[in-house]
Structures are given as C-alpha cells and as structure tokens.
Amino acid sequence: MRAISIVTGGAYPWGAKNVDTDVIIPAHWLKTISRAGLGRGAFETVRAQPGNIFDDPLYAGSPILIAGDNFGCGSSREHAAWALTEIGISVVIAPSFSDIFSGNAIKNGIVPVVLPQAAIDRLIEVAATDPITVDLGTMTVTTPFQDRFAFALDPFRRQCLIEGLDEIGLTLARDAAIARYETLAAAAMPWLAVQPAAA
Known part of the structure; x- marks a missing residue:
C-alpha cells in the first residue's frame, strides 16, 4: 500500500448521496480476484450518461472525489476501493460513509474524510475551478481561498495511511x-x- 501524507489536486465535484458499491463497481466486474482492470468498470452506469463528471477532461485524473451522505453503502465488496484506486482516487470527502466501505478504503490506501454538508458544498464550488489539499499531518482540507476544514480520523488508521501499512x-x-x-x-x-x- 502506498503511503499518503498530503494529497493536492483536482477533485470530482460530484456530491451524489447514497452511492452504493454497485454504482462504484457493478457486480459483473466482481468475477476477478485481481485489482487490475477494475478502473474500467468504475462508475460504469454513471459514465454511460452523456456529459458525466467522470469523463469530463476538466477533472480527468483527479485524486479527490467529493460525494454526498452515505457513500459506499450496500455490499461489502472490496472491489469498490480497488476500482477507486485504479482510477487514481486517493481521498473521498463526504458527510458520512458506510462503515465497511470506510474500513476497506483505509486498508487500500484511500483517505475517507468526513466533513459537514456546508463544507462539502463549499468544496464542490471550489473544485469546479481550483485544486484542493488534504493534509493528514494537520488533519485539514484546504483551498487556495483560505478555506480550512478540520477532520478527524482514528489515530491508528491515520498512522497506517501515512506509513503505507x-x-x-x-x-x-x-x-x-x-x-x-x-x-x-x-x-x-x-x-x-x-x-x-x-x-
């Protein structure tokens, strides 16, 4: 697992609520035990829609995803975290996460950042034009406009992410x-x- 300390870059300003693991990676992609290639199936049903955010060149390769409440609900498939890492996502910011998804994310090097809806709304606004920084050292999410949002993370899990363990x-x-x-x-x-x- 790769170590994560600071992630700076573009963010997908999605904001969708109740995104289940079947939306993140549909069930027909689960016939493998390998992580390779799962990025092609990430958000497949969303990408089938014209003008979707995941195929917008403005956000291509963004390491951060901004989502709504209850991200990662549904099944416990670890493939969801694998698919996210394969498309380059290192951080998901949302008001809440499914417990199982949150655990799978951390075990696969993805930082699940919980922030209130007001902060999510502001970050979605900023992400349309500017980068966002998530710092595990200071436990903050910041923007070029002096926005600063503190978040919490279990100290042991935080250390595992920083050390890549x-x-x-x-x-x-x-x-x-x-x-x-x-x-x-x-x-x-x-x-x-x-x-x-x-x-």
Missing part, C-alpha cells in the same frame, strides 16, 4: 519480534516443533 505490512513490520517469539517458543515447547513423519 495494510495488515500484511503491519505484520511484516513486526517480523523480528515474531521470529524472536518463535525461537523462544521452540526452545520452551519443543514438542510443538515436531514435524509429522513422511508418508
């Missing part, structure tokens, strides 16, 4: 301690290390 990374970071424990356990309980006889 998912569950595997967290385990590997404790590799030396695990190896020490295994050595001590093998000496104290040698019967646990007995290998089964070959057939």
